Amino acid sequence: MSEFESKVVLVTGASSGIGAATAKGFSKHGALLSLTGRNEERLAQVADECKKLGAKDVLEVVGDVSKQDDMEKIIKETADKFGEMHVLVNNAGCSEWTLIENFELDKFDRCFNVNVRAVLYLTKLALPYLEKSKGCVVNVSSIASNMYCLPLNIIYTTSKAACDHLTKAAAFELAKNGIRVNAVNPGTVETDILLKVGISKEQNDEIFNQQANLHPLNERNVEVEEVVDAILFLASDKATMITGSCLKVDGGRGLTGQ
Numbered sequence: 001m002s003e004f005e006s007k008v009v010l011v012t013g014a015s016s017g018i019g020a021a022t023a024k025g026f027s028k029h030g031a032l033l034s035l036t037g038r039n040e041e042r043l044a045q046v047a048d049e050c051k052k053l054g055a056k057d058v059l060e061v062v063g064d065v066s067k068q069d070d071m072e073k074i075i076k077e078t079a080d081k082f083g084e085m086h087v088l089v090n091n092a093g094c095s096e097w098t099l100i101e102n103f104e105l106d107k108f109d110r111c112f113n114v115n116v117r118a119v120l121y122l123t124k125l126a127l128p129y130l131e132k133s134k135g136c137v138v139n140v141s142s143i144a145s146n147m148y149c150l151p152l153n154i155i156y157t158t159s160k161a162a163c164d165h166l167t168k169a170a171a172f173e174l175a176k177n178g179i180r181v182n183a184v185n186p187g188t189v190e191t192d193i194l195l196k197v198g199i200s201k202e203q204n205d206e207i208f209n210q211q212a213n214l215h216p217l218n219e220r221n222v223e224v225e226e227v228v229d230a231i232l233f234l235a236s237d238k239a240t241m242i243t244g245s246c247l248k249v250d251g252g253r254g255l256t257g258q
């Protein structure tokens with residue numbers, strides 16, 4: 001029997017990419033899942049796949065984590081359904097592209113509300129449940145947090161730097177509650193995240209092709225399952241003495257400074 005069997009795992013941003021794959025990863029271990037995202041149709045598709053893969057039960061909560069009411073609804077509905085929580089995966093995230101000369105406050109707020117504010121507020125809301133279960137939080141940060149400084153990416157990279165620091169500060173504060181807080185910092189993973197910034201499919205593919213070479217190990221981008229394996233590890237009993245870590249899953253890209 002897996003240690004995640006019948007454990008309650010809340011995954012934000014579960015409607016696509018790394019979050020969807022994480023939900024599927026926990027499903028294979030028989031977890032009870034609370035999945036959230038804004039896209040109802042895609043969330044339902046992921047939930048169906050999770051049930052087929054072995055999830056014991058799946059709750060879908062449609063919500064926008066940049067909104068306080070929605071975050072409170074996500075935690076309340078999870079608690080109402082399952083009564084407990086063991087793992088919170090703060091994966092929902094978005095990118096914003098801008099040069100400083102074109103900087104707009106709205107872009108900053110959109111990105112920071114999801115990548116930073118929601119991570120902290122959801123952790124606070126989950127605290128009573130995680131304290132009771134001696135559970136853990138895994139935040140999905142990025143190697144963009146402190147490894148490279150790309151023009152256009154100033155808002156996103158700064159938000160992920162904040163996510164790393166938040167992870168460490170929360171780990172220190174919540175150690176007394178028996179709650180572990182860690183992050184994974186993936187290199188480039190081929191998801192829809194850049195398409196959502198508004199670039200064309202052609203540009204998107206070109207960027208992914210260029211970025212592949214920036215990962216010295218095997219000169220390829222990171223597979224989504226490789227990130228999921230790291231999340232499962234940090235959430236597992238194999239990591240009982242690990243807290244405040246930001247685990248790079250980047251094929252050595254962080255060593256290159258690009």
Ligand SMILES: NC(=O)c1ccc[n+]([C@@H]2O[C@H](COP(=O)([O-])OP(=O)(O)OC[C@H]3O[C@@H](n4cnc5c(N)ncnc54)[C@H](OP(=O)(O)O)[C@@H]3O)[C@@H](O)[C@H]2O)c1
Nearest residue numbers: 013015016017018037038039064065092093142188189191
């Ligand atoms: N792809 C990469 O190369 C890469 C590398 C390092 C780190 N990351 C991080 O990995 C995480 C997942 O990204 P991804 O690559 O898997 O991208 P993705 O496919 O675009 O997934 C992002 C997820 O976040 C959700 N989300 C975004 N804004 C939201 C909001 N306001 N409220 C609720 N949910 C919201 C999306 O839900 P809806 O679509 O339903 O709104 C979606 O499920 C992010 O934190 C990202 O920064 C990605």
